Amino acid sequence: MQQPHSSKTIDECREYYFKNVRSKDHLEELGKKLYIKITEVISSEVEEITEQDCINYMTQLVIDRTFDGYMTEIKTVYGQLEQEIGIKIEPAPDEWDRLYNVDFFIKIKEKHVGIQIKPINQGIQLSQIFKEKNLQLKTHENFEKEYWGKVFYIFSSKVGEKKEIRNKEVLDEIRKEIERLNK
Secondary structure (H helix, E strand, O other): OOOOOOOOOHHHHHHHHHHHOOOHHHHHHHHHHHHHHHHHHOHHHOOOOOHHHHHHHHHHHHHHHHHHHHHHHHHHHHHHHHHHHOOOOEEOOHHHHHHHOOOEEEEEOOEEEEEEEEEOOOOOOHHHHHHHHHHHHHHHHHHHHHHEEEEEEEEEEEEOOEEEEOOOHHHHHHHHHHHHHHO
């Protein structure tokens, strides 16, 4: 499954999934198929299981586990970023995600540098990410007007068993921006 955009809650993840990945009907169909298999194979042991239980299970399995994986990735990349930059990085308020497309920020005196983390994998095409980036340009300009700092994209992907920052060159750009804002 593709990563759930920039979901901060399970409800946002669910809404994104149903809108952009698979329909709710698709998960209901999987739940119904599961129900048939369970009730035909071991019916006497599962008389209390309902079709709705199976639909709920499939929904939870797909969305909740994906969301948990996404949150783990954000925390992993966030930790790497904080370690590389050597300065505290804070989660952005929900309002900033909506207004500015910013996931995290670095506070420099009364100014802020914005960070947006984008997980990339084989299921997400880079062209899609760059299209999104162009659409978000205006919101990032608004962030810069309001908080003086630029917004930077961090791209991450799995390398072996670990999530890693893929565009390490952006770290120098972030350091330069911090230096500029400290003047």
